[in-house]
Amino acid sequence: MALQDGESDDGARSRLVTLAAQRGVSLSALSALIGRNTTYLQQFVRKGSPRKLEENDRRTLAEFFGVPEGDLGAQQRSGVLAVGQGSAVLAPTVRAVAPEWADIPRLPLGASAGPGTLPAEEIPSGRLRFNHRWLKGQGLEPAMLTVIEVEGDSMEPTLRDGDEILVDRTPRPLRAGIHVIRLDDVLLVKRLEPGPGGTLRVISDNTAYPRLERAISEVEIVGRVVWKGGRL
Known part of the structure; x- marks a missing residue:
């Protein structure tokens, strides 16, 4: 379900709507959860403003729903290139720690x-x-x-x-x-x-x-x- 590089953020918006409906929580309540005004996520979903969720907001929402941040727009990769002694190796992805x-x-x-x-x-x-x-x-x-x-x-x-x-x-x-x-x-x-x-x-x-x-x-x-x- 995670969005890949270059994929439209429409997937993150539709996923947010689906998750909210499944949990029975309004977008207004979720906006308050991340410390925004009550119309913030409604504007994100309906008007595309902001274009992307900020990292802290995305992390808080992902932790609340128990889903990967990639579901809400974070770009995820299976690894990153790390340059070593003249050769490139695939380093493991560092997993984000859920906020306490x-x-x-x-x-x-x-x-x-x-x-x-x-x-x-x-x-x-x-x-x-x-x-x-x-x-x-x-x-x-x-x-x-x-x-x-x-x-x-x-x-x-x-x-x-x-x-x-x-x-x-x-x-x-x-x-x-x-x-x-x-x-x-x-x-x-x-x-x-x-x-x-x-x-x-x-x-x-x-x-x-x-x-x-x-x-x-x-x-x-x-x-x-x-x-x-x-x-x-």
Whole structure:
């Protein structure tokens, strides 16, 4: 499947689309995985811009899908010519080492643990690095993860203003826990519990804030909070 010298990069684009469909991951999510804006890979596939994936981007995507980099446009050879004492010999190809770290994009959305914030444009403002082995052990896919910052005090002492949280956007059956949600057009981080009659309890860990009970249809679950980091 690897592209050979001189072969069109259309093969890399079609292969990327196929791999994304097989894994059930959007091009927008993959763009975020490599720290690009959400339309980056869509433009690569549909408009041919950029003409080729950059080496670091290609390596990250190949490692995520578990395929050779050649599938995504890297030129691969069975060996290289090495000139020795007056003769040329075929030296073995050096294999690339899979990256140890995953760079998870920070999105400047501000999940509010207080009054709530309006959603901002989802363009990464930086990246936070996590160990691939740790993520795998937690059952987490890097392309489905986002880091955002908590605003407000309604989730204290669990989450404090300025904490960063890792949000898993993988579709899963709902279970009790802390989630990022959209409610009444604002983004919130709250504890969710199933309620009676098709409702959800929307809970602030800070007892100074009231509990809410809303119909499930009124609550858009963005993702589950699976990690937090912040200052002591």
